[in-house]
Structures are given as structure tokens and as C-alpha cells.
Amino acid sequence: MAALEGNEGVDVSLRELARIVGVSPAAVYRHFPNKDALLAELGGEGLRILGTAQRKAYEAAGGGAAGFAETGRAYVRFALAHPALFRLIFTHGEPGRWRERESDPAREILEEATQSLAGKGAAAERLATQAWAIAHGISMLMLDNRLPADDALIDRLLDTRSLFPVQGSKSEESP
Numbered sequence: 001m002a003a004l005e006g007n008e009g010v011d012v013s014l015r016e017l018a019r020i021v022g023v024s025p026a027a028v029y030r031h032f033p034n035k036d037a038l039l040a041e042l043g044g045e046g047l048r049i050l051g052t053a054q055r056k057a058y059e060a061a062g063g064g065a066a067g068f069a070e071t072g073r074a075y076v077r078f079a080l081a082h083p084a085l086f087r088l089i090f091t092h093g094e095p096g097r098w099r100e101r102e103s104d105p106a107r108e109i110l111e112e113a114t115q116s117l118a119g120k121g122a123a124a125e126r127l128a129t130q131a132w133a134i135a136h137g138i139s140m141l142m143l144d145n146r147l148p149a150d151d152a153l154i155d156r157l158l159d160t161r162s163l164f165p166v167q168g169s170k171s172e173e174s175p
Contacts (some may be wrong), residue, residue, distance in 0.1 A: 012171060014029075045090075046085040048105050049078075050106045051106035051107075057071055057074035058071050063113075065117060065160045068162045077151075080142060087143075142154075
């Protein structure tokens with residue numbers, strides 16, 4: 001994973017990847033049939049790392065609404081700390097293909113966090129999709145320099161009080 005750090009993209013050859021990790025190009029082919037398979041596996045490992053970071057954030061906040069917000073913040077901060085890996089997770093391989101063998105820790109913690117707030121069913125699924133879209137959108141806007149990569153801004157944008165205001169109250173805080 002460290003081999004991807006600092007690279008804005010993942011447009012490297014298998015030969016270059018082999019050089020970065022210190023093996024011969026032939027060694028790579030003993031484990032992966034092609035570059036796409038290797039990148040999909042790297043993306044899967046990145047997703048596990050992301051899920052672990054989100055779970056730690058959720059548990060540190062004590063679960064509930066605070067934990068829910070922290071999973072989103074951990075998502076954005078992971079993207080900013082590991083931009084190449086974050087982009088690789090969502091740009092290589094068929095969605096869900098690697099999960100035929102393994103679980104998706106990032107999705108699991110998102111589902112757990114939303115179910116703690118909305119129960120099971122359509123409401124939780126909708127909330128999970130909305131939360132993911134918001135955190136992913138913020139991540140991409142910050143990675144693409146459309147929003148400043150600022151911790152205070154991340155905290156304000158992913159504050160459950162502003163995302164889910166009590167009916168009838170108005171938030172005066174702006175992003």
C-alpha cells in the first residue's frame with residue numbers, strides 16, 4: 001500500500017509496480033493474471049483499511065449519531081491522506097467483484113451506523129446511500145481542490161445536527 005502513497009493516480013505498469021515493491025515482473029504474474037486483477041486486489045485491501053479506520057472512529061465516538069458522523073469524517077480524512085489509494089478503490093475492478101470472496105468492512109460499518117439511527121429496511125438503506133454520497137462528494141471536491149482540505153470544514157459539513165436538523169429548527173451555520 002505504501003507504494004501508492006504520493007502517486008496522484010494509479011497509471012503505472014506491472015513492471016513499475018514490481019519495481020516499487022521489490023520483486024521481478026515475472027513474480028507479479030505468479031499471483032495475478034493481469035494488471036486489472038492486481039489493481040482490484042489493491043483496491044480491496046484499501047477498502048479494508050478504510051473500513052477499519054471508520055470502525056475505529058465509530059467506536060471511539062461511542063456509536064449512535066456521533067459515531068455515524070465520525071464514520072463520514074474518517075472517510076474524508078482517509079481520502080485526503082491516501083488520495084491514490086482512495087481513487088483506486090473506486091476506479092478499478094468491477095464493483096463488488098472482489099467481495100465475492102470477502103466482506104466489505106467500509107460498507108458493513110456504514111450499514112451498522114445507519115441501522116442504529118434508522119432501523120433496518122428502506123430508511124436505513126436510503127440513509128446509508130445519502131451518507132456515502134455526501135462523504136464521497138466532499139472527499140472528491142477536496143481532492144480536486146474545489147473545497148479546501150480543512151478539518152474544521154469536514155467537521156461542519158458532516159455534523160449530524162446540520163445534516164438532520166430537528167424539524168422546525170434552523171441552522172445558521174454555513175459550510
